[in-house]
Amino acid sequence: GNSVTQMEGPVTLSEEAFLTINCTYTATGYPSLFWYVQYPGEGLQLLLKATKADDKGSNKGFEATYRKETTSFHLEKGSVQVSDSAVYFCALRVEDSNYQLIWGAGTKLIIKP
């Protein structure tokens, strides 16, 4: 079946550190991939997306590349800030799914000043 696996958190980093949050997936066909971010007490916001292999999504300094050969969509940022502290969710959508998304469990990121 279709699934998304994220690295377990929390991930704790110092400000200006390099960030990687791993996301791997299992899916039939050619899924679209997403990263969402949830700040404390808020709903989820779409952070970036990629719809086909080798696409790179980017937003707010975050990047993720759709790697079909490794079935991965790792989230990266070169220099994190305290304001990046949040929970990050990886998700995929497969065709013919009534636009439903398959969600990872989320990774909590804590950035210390």
Next chain:
Amino acid sequence: SQTIHQWPATLVQPVGSPLSLECTVEGTSNPNLYWYRQAAGRGLQLLFYSVGIGQISSEVPQNLSASRPQDRQFILSSKKLLLSDSGFYLCAWSVFSYEQYFGPGTRLTVT
């Protein structure tokens, strides 16, 4: 532009009481609508989705129900709340494309 509203923002209800959470979307027509629940420190659980008025699909059997009386209105209900219904309830919409857009959420505490 599109916006999504949820209310109330927070709710404290006793066990056995009824529940009604409302979600409305502005600025789009015939959206797909979704209700999710997020338990404390946990991921997202899809509860219901709807592709049109009166069309509701349930993903998880439970004592909750959903209704879509109007194109851009989605309601989550329960006749009798359980302690296990506590959580953060999120409404989301999508249209044509596949990314979902979320409301601010309702934090429900059942006591």
